[in-house]
Amino acid sequence: MNMKTSTADIRGIATLPLLLTAAAIILLFLLPKFVTSxxxxxxxxxxxxxxxxxxxxxxxxxxxxxxxxxxxxxxxxxxxxxxxxxxxxxxxxxxxxxxxxxxxxxxxxxxxxxxxxxxxxxxxxxxxxxxxxxxxxxxxxxxxxxxxxxxxxxxxxxxxxxxxxxxxxxxxxxxxxxxxxxxxxxxxxxxxxxxxxxxxxxxxxxxxxxxxxxxxxxxxxxxxxxxxxxxxxxxxxxxxxxxxxxxxxxxxxxxxxxxxxxxxxxxxxxxxxILGPMIGAVVLVPFSEALRSNMIAQALIDSGLVKEDSPLGTFLKEQLSHAHVLIYGILLVVVILFMPDGILGFIRKLFASKRKETA
Amino acid sequence: MALLEIRRVSKFFGGLAANSDISFEVRQGMIMGLIGPNGAGKTTLFNCITGYYPPSRGEVVFNDKRMNGLHPDAVCKLGMARTWQKVRPLARMSVVDNVMVGALCRTNSLTKAREMAMEQIKVVRLEQRLDARAGSLPIGERKKLEVARVLATQPKLLLLDEVMGGLNPAESEEIIELILDVGKLGITQMVIEHNMRAIMRVSDRIVVLNSGEKLAEGNPREIVANKAVIQAYLGESDA
Incomplete structure (x- = not known):
């Protein structure tokens, strides 16, 4: 392998996350200027x-x-x-x-x-x-x-x-x-x-x-x-x-x-x-908010997938928000079964296998 | 000069005497073999020496300092370090990181620790495996890693608990060379081993334990000729 490209690769890997982090931090600092909700x-x-x-x-x-x-x-x-x-x-x-x-x-x-x-x-x-x-x-x-x-x-x-x-x-x-x-x-x-x-x-x-x-x-x-x-x-x-x-x-x-x-x-x-808890928070907080506020049931009804007056529709509308702990639990079981290293570990494994395929 | 003195050490588990009244000394620079049939109390003695158990009776004196009651980390800092019969790699850390953990016993700088680690990795010839996860190594390399890691703590006395257990003859040969190399570095060693050929080759002196008691002590030649030792290993002869 050519030595020059390999060092450039290493440097590229090191600077990319740094740039992304800087960009993310700047975006987050500017966010309240644009988002007023x-x-x-x-x-x-x-x-x-x-x-x-x-x-x-x-x-x-x-x-x-x-x-x-x-x-x-x-x-x-x-x-x-x-x-x-x-x-x-x-x-x-x-x-x-x-x-x-x-x-x-x-x-x-x-x-x-x-x-x-x-x-x-x-x-x-x-x-x-x-x-x-x-x-x-x-x-x-x-x-x-x-x-x-x-x-x-x-x-x-x-x-x-x-x-x-x-x-x-x-x-x-x-x-x-x-x-x-x-x-x-x-x-x-x-x-x-x-x-x-x-x-x-x-x-x-x-x-x-x-x-x-x-x-x-x-x-x-x-x-x-x-x-x-x-x-x-x-x-x-x-x-x-x-x-x-x-x-x-x-x-x-x-x-x-x-x-x-x-x-x-x-x-x-x-x-x-380092990334794990961030990913966990970004996934879990909106998810549990959506469940608690009945947003998911409403979205299913609005999209026409479930009719509002059907038994399923009334059930979802009335019960889903109470079930957020249950769904939380199910999510945990799914993650432990299929992603033992968490979402981050799962994504890394996906990338690793893709790289192998292309190589 | 005696680097380590075991003075009438006993260790009881309830009514069972795992070690009773054992005394011997390990001189500076020597390789001491510790042998005995299964259950003779070899590992228990290691545990008493390195602070995992307090001896029930007797004294362990290292470098003129009484070691009784010190915890394993303090024992290590004073220059006495051990390996484990069942290897204990820090499985999800890389080879070099494993050895660095040992080196950090003597420095707070990661850079310095890395240099020290590389030195020991060369001694055990694991340079090719620097970034491999310790948990992914085959048994022979795990044993070497264990030795490198413990060497990185810069011990005056190294206690090796069956480093050849589970190895094939070629791998055992490498470990024998390694023990002799470490001896040449001036590090005193105490070696528990079942492989008789190996122990006879590396040891300057041998202590034999049987049922928790010291059965014999001498140079390898004396031990092979010792009737009590032969009996303990082969049983009474009917003839």
Whole structure:
């Protein structure tokens, strides 16, 4: 093979994703200038939150192999800390958020030092149990969390630097940009981890804990490091959610369902890759929104495929939106059966086999 | 000078003594063979030495430092590293990344770790397989990878647990050469092996375990001539 073409190929492969990433980021920053639909912005913000949660989980679950199904704990701790400080102490969220991060990391280190002693499925169960402790505690500490009634704050105080008001949070746009910036930050953090000693150690722990241990890796230290990084971003996602949606209660931000949803974003997209959680979020968020809002049933009827007054039509119209959890479940089964490495792994395999055919 | 001293080490699992009252020393620069029938307690002794189990009684002294109670990662950092009887490749990582994980024990820089890894990969002659996934290697290459990875941690003492297990004669021969090469680098080794021909060739000294106890110790010639050892391996003769 000619050496010149091969180096050019390598360079081409390296610069193309960089250019695409830059283009995508610029597009996303410009998007609110062109898209004024609040619903579209709403979906985008939910996608950002999902990307942040998924990527954060991915550092612990995907790279380090510790499948936590209790990440709602860090999400909830972030959301509650920020909102409690705002509600009862009148501390502005841009300080409260960092208090939330600190609380989530502290929580993580306590949980980690207990749960990381056990491995595999036992760790999964322990992570669920600990998150449930947080949910039940939040329900039963009304003095702190307002219990099952939750906390409702719809007005976020304006963000000022000096006397200049940067934003008053009256529209969705500021939340959009905050979500975008944090999403970029978590992806950058993942990249940094991947290309460092931490990343190598995390993956070694994922592949074989005993081998990693014998190669000089302090398992407790590095697992806790992964959890701490993960907790920082999960907590930020929680705070952003709490401020954006306005209302939080233990049944939403500390729920087991949320923990499962975080894991699913990664499994469906592709575990242990930078792109995986992004793909998962981009697929799952609009999909579940469409199901919940009855958009799919309406579309089937509008397209004439299903008659509105037929039994199937009435069934779809009345029941499909209630079935979104069921369909979610079916989707998960399909992905696990047919795309064990997630959508990203599936696409890569497709490309690899195409390349072989042409070669 | 003794690099490693095993002082009256015992390990009990419930009522079973997997190791009882074992003492010997491994001198700087030597290759020590550790043999014995199945269930003699060889791997248990390795686990006690490298921190996977705390010994129930006795002491492990390495480089004049008491090792009891240290975790495997600390043991590795102090310069004692082991391989596994059942190989443990980091399956979804490449060959070079596997060895880099070992090298990162001594450096924080990926560039430096890569250089160190390449050096050890050359020692075991896996240069052709740098980017292969460790999980895709055949058994012979996995064993070599394991040795390269553990060498990259820059051990003073290397403990090899049956590196020839499951290999064909040609592959075993390569591993024998490898052990001798590593010995020439000045690295002290302790080798568990069932392949008698191999152990006789590489070892300067041999310790024989049987039912958890030390049965004999000596140079290869003495061990082959030792009646107790022959009995343990072949059973009582009726004649």
């Amino acid at each position: 609040t619903y579209a912005l709403h979906i985008m913000i939910l996608i950002f939150i999902s990307v942040i949660m998924g990527s954060a989980w991915n550092i612990l679950g995907g790279y380090t192999g510790q499948y936590s199904v209790g990440h709602a704990a860090y999400f909830g701790v972030g959301a509650y800390t920020t909102k409690i400080l705002l509600q009862y102490r009148h501390i502005a969220p841009w300080y409260g958020v960092w208090a939330g991060v600190a609380a989530a990391v502290a929580t993580g280190l306590v949980i980690g030092s207990i749960c990381f002693r056990i491995r595999g499925p036992y760790f999964v169960l322990a992570s669920i149990a600990v998150a449930e402790i947080f949910r039940v505690s939040a329900l039963n500490l009304p003095g702190l969390t307002n219990g099952a009634e939750g906390i409702l704050i719809t007005e976020v105080p304006p963000f000022k630097i000096g006397n200049t008001v940067i934003t008053d949070f009256m529209s969705k746009v500021p939340f959009y940009y905050i979500g975008l910036v944090i999403a970029i930050a978590v992806i950058l953090a993942t990249r940094l981890v991947q290309n460092s000693k931490l990343g190598y150690y995390f993956q070694a722990i994922r592949e074989d804990q005993d081998a990693a241990h014998s190669l000089g890796i302090n398992l407790t230290l590095y697992k806790n490091a992964a959890l701490a990084i993960s907790a920082v971003f999960t907590s930020l996602a929680g705070s952003l959610y709490g401020l954006y949606v306005g209302f939080i209660d233990p049944g939403t931000v500390l729920d087991l369902g949320l923990s499962v949803q975080i894991v699913m974003t990664c499994i469906i997209g592709g575990i242990g890759t």
